[in-house]
Structures are given as structure tokens and as C-alpha cells.
Amino acid sequence: MRHLSHILIPLLAVSLFGCKQEQAKVLPADRLTVTYSIDRETIHVGDPVELVVTAYFPTNGVLELPEIGREKDIVLLNRNWATLPREDGLAQSETRFSLTSFRLGEHIVSTNAITCRAEEHSFTTNFPLVVLNVESALATDASSEIANLKPVHKLPGRVPRWIWIVLGTAAIAFLVGLISSKLWKHRETILPGPPPIPPHTTALRALELLKGKELLEKDEYKPFYTELSLILRTYLEGRFHLNAPDETTEEIVEELSTSAELNGTQRNILQDFMRQADMVKFAKGHPDRTTMEAAFDTTKRFVEETKLVGEAVPQIGNRKSEIKNSP
Numbered sequence: 001m002r003h004l005s006h007i008l009i010p011l012l013a014v015s016l017f018g019c020k021q022e023q024a025k026v027l028p029a030d031r032l033t034v035t036y037s038i039d040r041e042t043i044h045v046g047d048p049v050e051l052v053v054t055a056y057f058p059t060n061g062v063l064e065l066p067e068i069g070r071e072k073d074i075v076l077l078n079r080n081w082a083t084l085p086r087e088d089g090l091a092q093s094e095t096r097f098s099l100t101s102f103r104l105g106e107h108i109v110s111t112n113a114i115t116c117r118a119e120e121h122s123f124t125t126n127f128p129l130v131v132l133n134v135e136s137a138l139a140t141d142a143s144s145e146i147a148n149l150k151p152v153h154k155l156p157g158r159v160p161r162w163i164w165i166v167l168g169t170a171a172i173a174f175l176v177g178l179i180s181s182k183l184w185k186h187r188e189t190i191l192p193g194p195p196p197i198p199p200h201t202t203a204l205r206a207l208e209l210l211k212g213k214e215l216l217e218k219d220e221y222k223p224f225y226t227e228l229s230l231i232l233r234t235y236l237e238g239r240f241h242l243n244a245p246d247e248t249t250e251e252i253v254e255e256l257s258t259s260a261e262l263n264g265t266q267r268n269i270l271q272d273f274m275r276q277a278d279m280v281k282f283a284k285g286h287p288d289r290t291t292m293e294a295a296f297d298t299t300k301r302f303v304e305e306t307k308l309v310g311e312a313v314p315q316i317g318n319r320k321s322e323i324k325n326s327p
Contacts (some may be wrong), residue, residue: 001106010320027056027088030121031057031123033057033125034055034056034114034128035128036053036054037051041130041131041133042132042135042153045135045136046102047100048098049099049100049132050098050099051130052094053094053114054092054093054095055093055116056090056091057118057123058116059089059090061091061116064116066113067250068097068099069111070107071197071219072101073101074107074132075100075123076099077097077100078096078097079096080095080096081096081216097109098287104134104136106134107131108131109128109132110127111127112126112127113127113198114126114127136217198307198308199235199238199239199307200307200308202234202238203232203235203303206227207231207296207299207300210224215227216296219289221280221286225277225280225281225295226291227288228277228296228299230245232270232299232302233252236256239308242255242256249275252270252274253270256270269298269302273295277295
């Protein structure tokens with residue numbers, strides 16, 4: 001009876017007064033708050049792990065997350081993000097990173113900062129301190145010594161080796177003579193083709209085509225910034241010999257920071273535009289038409305100011321050839 005009373009009394013109290021509701025977590029509406037979750041922190045080499053970074057920030061703010069990836073220490077497999085609705089006047093962004101590592105030891109995912117810009121205000125906080133502990137998939141008692149090679153056993157030969165050498169040499173000589181005879185009978189004299197089109201000419205033509213698509217009038221800001229960024233990266237690849245289409249904004253800015261062909265103003269213009277394009281593509285910012293037109297004009301002016309002096313648009317002609325047949 002005594003044990004039964006210990007059970008009945010709490011149940012009766014719950015039925016009369018009810019359960020205490022968990023109070024919702026109050027988040028500040030005028031700053032940036034970041035939380036994270038990770039499914040595991042200890043993995044084997046090459047195993048995927050999912051990291052979820054959740055940010056709460058003012059509704060008029062634009063969130064900027066740093067790039068993640070560092071050689072073999074931290075490898076980014078996939079990245080997805082979504083904006084979740086809230087009722088407390090905050091915006092909530094949830095970014096899912098699929099990561100792995102190919103190097104043993106402990107590795108910090110990122111030490112960069114997360115930034116939120118809301119009009120004239122700017123909020124910055126550190127990326128969550130996430131450490132991956134990478135272990136080997138081999139057993140602890142596995143041997144690291146390499147076994148000795150087994151001796152080579154020669155197969156018995158039926159035909160002397162020198163005969164194969166003579167036959168192979170004769171076959172190669174026959175093929176070379178046959179191909180040379182065919183080429184001589186139908187030889188073709190090819191005149192030099194036109195010089196390659198300068199990078200700035202290609203970029204300016206692409207800008208005119210982009211302007212003709214009327215993406216500004218349709219407020220299709222994401223395709224507009226995607227094409228505009230590709231035009232600029234292609235121009236940087238041809239003009240400054242960079243692997244710009246595959247490099248991050250930080251890598252491009254670092255490589256051009258020491259270039260004597262750019263002045264400080266041009267480097268700042270390039271850096272501001274590329275970060276603005278990344279903001280639109282990754283953080284889902286929505287610039288107005290004035291900002292988009294300014295980005296277009298800035299890109300065009302950058303191309304015109306940094307083109308090589310003396311470059312001209314070549315005239316594309318037809319390929320000429322002369323066929324000479326032997327009698």
C-alpha cells in the first residue's frame with residue numbers, strides 16, 4: 001500500500017494542476033544568435049558527418065556564412081540551406097553541411113566568422129567550435145609492415161625473343177611507310193587561322209547578351225548575378241591566367257592582391273562585387289534593381305579599365321586550304 005501511494009499521489013497532482021509547460025527560449029531580436037548540432041564528432045577516415053548550423057537574426061538582415069573546406073583535413077561533400085518561418089520577429093536560417101576528412105587527428109571545422117548585415121548595423125559571431133576526431137579504420141593490432149615480394153617465375157618461351165623484335169620492327173616500318181604515302185598524296189596546306197579573340201572582347205559581348213535577356217526588368221536577380229559572376233570569372237581566367245571559375249572569392253582576391261596590373265580601387269571593386277554575388281547565391285540576399293544595375297556597370301567598367309592596351313577585335317574569316325594531289 002505504501003508503494004502504491006507513492007505512485008497515485010503524483011498522478012493525482014498532475015491531473016489536478018496539469019504539467020508545467022516548457023517556456024520558449026527568448027532570443028534577442030537585434031543581434032545574431034548561432035547554434036549548431038552534429039550527429040557525431042568521432043569518425044573514421046572518409047566517413048560522412050552532418051553538421052547543422054542554425055542562425056537567428058533580424059528579418060531585414062543578410063547572413064554571410066564562411067566557406068568550409070581545408071585540403072584533406074576538412075572536405076565539404078554537400079551544402080544545403082533553408083529559411084524557416086518564425087513568429088517572434090526574427091529570421092531563422094538553417095544550413096546543413098555534409099563533411100568528411102581524409103587525415104587522422106583532431107581538426108577544427110572552421111575558425112572564420114559568421115556575419116549579418118542589417119542596414120547600417122553589422123553583427124558578427126564566431127563559427128561554432130566543432131572539432132572532428134578522425135580515427136583509422138584499421139584494427140589496433142594491424143601490422144604496418146609490407147610483406148616481401150614473391151620470386152618471379154618466368155614462363156617458358158616458344159619463339160626466340162629476337163624474332164618477335166624483328167617482326168615488330170618490320171610491322172611498324174610498314175605502317176609508317178603506308179601512312180606517309182597516304183598523307184603525301186593528300187597533303188593539305190593550312191594557312192594560319194585568325195588570332196584568338198581578346199578576353200575583354202568576349203566579356204563585353206557576353207555582357208551585351210546578358211543585358212538583352214532583360215533579367216533586370218523581370219527582377220530575376222539570382223540568374224542575373226550567376227551569369228554576371230561567370231562572365232567576370234571567365235574574363236579573369238583569360239586576362240590574368242587564373243583558374244577563376246573553380247576558385248573561391250578569397251582565393252581570387254588573394255592572387256590578385258599582389259598584381260601590379262591592378263590598382264587599389266580596382267581590387268576593391270572586384271572584391272566587393274564578388275562578395276556581393278556570393279551573398280546573393282549562398283545567403284539568398286535580394287538586391288534591388290539599382291544595386292543590380294550598379295553591379296552590371298561596375299563589371300563593364302572593370303573589364304574596360306583592365307584590358308590589355310592595343311588589343312583589337314579580330315575579323316573571323318573562313319579557313320583556307322589547298323589540296324595538292326600527286327599525279
